[in-house]
Structure formats: structure tokens, C-alpha cells
Amino acid sequence: MINKLKIMMGDKLTENADMSRYTSFRAGGCARALIEVATTEELKAVLQLVTEENIPHMVIGNGSNMLFKDSGYDGIVIKLSQQGFDYVNFGENNTVSAGTAVANGVLAKMLQREGLAGFEFASGIPGSLGGAVFMNAGAYGGEMKDIVKSVKTISPDGQEERIFTAEEMDFGYRHSCLEENGYIAVEVTMELEKGDREEIAARMKELMEKRNSKQPVNYPSAGSTFKRPEGYFAGKLIEDAGLKGLTVGGAQVSTLHSGFVINIGGATATDILQLMALVQNTVYDKFGVMLEPEVRIIG
Numbered sequence: 001m002i003n004k005l006k007i008m009m010g011d012k013l014t015e016n017a018d019m020s021r022y023t024s025f026r027a028g029g030c031a032r033a034l035i036e037v038a039t040t041e042e043l044k045a046v047l048q049l050v051t052e053e054n055i056p057h058m059v060i061g062n063g064s065n066m067l068f069k070d071s072g073y074d075g076i077v078i079k080l081s082q083q084g085f086d087y088v089n090f091g092e093n094n095t096v097s098a099g100t101a102v103a104n105g106v107l108a109k110m111l112q113r114e115g116l117a118g119f120e121f122a123s124g125i126p127g128s129l130g131g132a133v134f135m136n137a138g139a140y141g142g143e144m145k146d147i148v149k150s151v152k153t154i155s156p157d158g159q160e161e162r163i164f165t166a167e168e169m170d171f172g173y174r175h176s177c178l179e180e181n182g183y184i185a186v187e188v189t190m191e192l193e194k195g196d197r198e199e200i201a202a203r204m205k206e207l208m209e210k211r212n213s214k215q216p217v218n219y220p221s222a223g224s225t226f227k228r229p230e231g232y233f234a235g236k237l238i239e240d241a242g243l244k245g246l247t248v249g250g251a252q253v254s255t256l257h258s259g260f261v262i263n264i265g266g267a268t269a270t271d272i273l274q275l276m277a278l279v280q281n282t283v284y285d286k287f288g289v290m291l292e293p294e295v296r297i298i299g
């Protein structure tokens with residue numbers, strides 16, 4: 001099924017890719033293949049071929065919000081390479097355009113050095129700019145929606161280049177239109193504000209300290225496991241249901257922050273999914289609230 005892709009991509013294609021190595025949960029099964037693309041042309045060519053050959057495919061950023069089931073994914077995972085999609089170009093009027101493989105933390109430092117404010121909220125979100133824009137990632141009162149001007153994308157069949165305005169992105173809570181239309185973000189243009197370098201650095205430091213003291217950052221996880229249900233906090237509901245520290249195999253409801261399921265060592269994706277189901281059912285039985293996963297489950 002993937003012979004033509006192998007010929008096209010050579011050593012940029014890894015067969016039976018162990019997705020626990022590409023995801024922050026450090027758990028889960030294999031994908032049929034993983035392909036790293038370094039240019040838009042390469043991305044288009046891969047998308048055109050997988051479309052022609054009817055091969056299931058998906059895109060991954062830094063894998064910090066994903067869990068592949070132990071049974072694996074019988075398709076192609078496409079990763080935009082940091083050698084190619086990690087550029088950052090400063091424009092006029094406090095705008096910046098960056099490739100979507102650039103890591104949020106790296107971009108935040110570059111913007112700080114440039115004296116551009118507004119991205120501090122994202123400096124500690126452990127993912128790529130592509131994942132952040134897809135998810136409308138947010139923290140500490142900020143979200144991507146506040147700063148994105150436009151997103152350059154490639155259509156899922158690799159035929160069309162399209163720029164979505166911020167309005168067309170249809171950002172909502174942990175949502176953008178890319179979830180429905182499958183377009184792949186290759187570049188994001190953001191509009192920031194002139195700021196004081198030291199103040200920006202201080203804000204980033206303050207947020208990082210908050211994050212490190214409140215979140216189980218020393219264990220593999222995918223961040224908040226569940227979305228915030230309207231009118232509630234997932235972590236509080238889970239804690240009030242008496243589930244703090246609940247463990248299934250190597251998966252545990254963090255004792256530091258009940259909103260995080262963590263991998264305390266050797267967790268399988270099945271452990272994590274069983275624990276998530278247990279949490280959902282218990283919280284539903286006690287409070288009548290059905291928690292919806294924020295982590296994207298593949299396979």
C-alpha cells in the first residue's frame with residue numbers, strides 16, 4: 001500500500017512508526033508509516049499520492065495532545081519537519097509569520113527578544129504552532145484566537161493552497177475549522193503588540209513558575225485530559241468524585257492536578273483509556289456531567 005510513497009520519500013518515511021516516541025504521553029501503538037515533509041511542495045505531493053491511493057492519513061505536530069490506541073493506526077502520519085517549517089519572519093506593524101513546526105517555547109523567546117508582547121500565554125504550552133492553531137490552544141487568559149491574523153494551509157488532497165482569515169478559522173474553545181475541513185496549516189501570521197522586553201520575560205517566567213508548581217510536568221501526559229465543561233472545572237469534578245490518585249496499570253489521575261491523567265511508568269494506551277472511561281462514568285454518576293476528552297484519540 002505504501003510502495004509508491006517509499007519510492008518518493010526514501011528515508012523520510014519510517015515504517016511501523018512507534019507513536020509512543022512521537023507523543024508526550026509516551027504510550028500507544030504504531031502507525032503504518034510516518035513521513036516527515038520539509039517543504040510545502042513535498043507536503044502537496046504526499047497528500048496527492050495518499051489521496052489517489054486512498055490511504056488514510058493525518059497530521060501530527062509535537063504530539064502533546066494525542067494518544068494512539070495500542071492497536072495502532074493503519075494509515076500514514078505526516079509530520080511537518082523542523083528542518084523546513086520552523087522559520088520565523090518578522091513583518092510590519094508588529095506582525096510575525098512562522099512555519100507551523102516551530103515550537104511555542106522557541107517562538108515565545110524570539111518574540112520576547114524582538115520586544116513583541118501577546119504570545120506569553122503560549123510560551124509554556126508544549127507543542128508546535130500548528131497544533132496550537134488547530135486546537136486554539138490557550139492558557140492564563142490568552143488563546144491563539146486573540147493573536148492569529150491568518151493561517152496558510154494546504155487542502156487535504158494536496159491540490160489547493162488556501163489562506164484562512166482569523167474569522168474563517170472559526171476559533172472556539174479548543175476548536176478551529178481545521179478540525180472539520182482537514183486543511184493542514186503550514187504558516188501562521190500573528191499580530192502582536194510592542195512591549196517591553198523585560199516585562200515580557202518576567203511574565204513568561206511567572207507563568208512558567210505557576211505551571212511548574214500546579215501541573216505534573218515531570219510525568220508524561222497530554223496536559224488536561226478533558227475539556228472544561230461549561231460552568232465547571234474538570235479537575236475539581238474529578239477530585240470531588242474522589243478520583244485523585246486513581247490508578248489503572250501505569251496510568252494515574254495525577255495527585256498534583258486531578259485534571260491530568262499521567263503515565264507513571266509503562267502505561268499502555270489501554271490503561272489510559274480505561275482510566276479515562278472510569279473517570280467519565282464516575283463523574284457522570286456523581287454530578288451528571290459527561291466529561292469530553294481534550295486529548296485526541298487516534299485509531
Ligand SMILES: Cc1cc2nc3c(=O)[nH]c(=O)nc-3n(C[C@H](O)[C@H](O)[C@H](O)COP(=O)(O)OP(=O)(O)OC[C@H]3O[C@@H](n4cnc5c(N)ncnc54)[C@H](O)[C@@H]3O)c2cc1C
Nearest residue numbers: 061062063064065127128130131132134137138139185223
Ligand atoms: C504538560 C502539558 C501541558 C499542556 N498545557 C496546555 C495548556 O495550557 N493549554 C492548551 O491549550 N493545551 C495544553 N496542552 C496540550 C497541548 O500542548 C496543546 O493542545 C498543543 O497546542 C498541541 O500541539 P501539538 O503540536 O503537540 O499538536 P498535536 O498533539 O501533535 O496535534 C493536536 C491536533 O492538531 C492537529 N495538527 C497538528 N499540527 C497541525 C497542522 N500543522 N495543521 C493541521 N492540524 C494540525 C493534529 O492532527 C491533532 O488533531 C498541554 C500538554 C501537556 C503535555
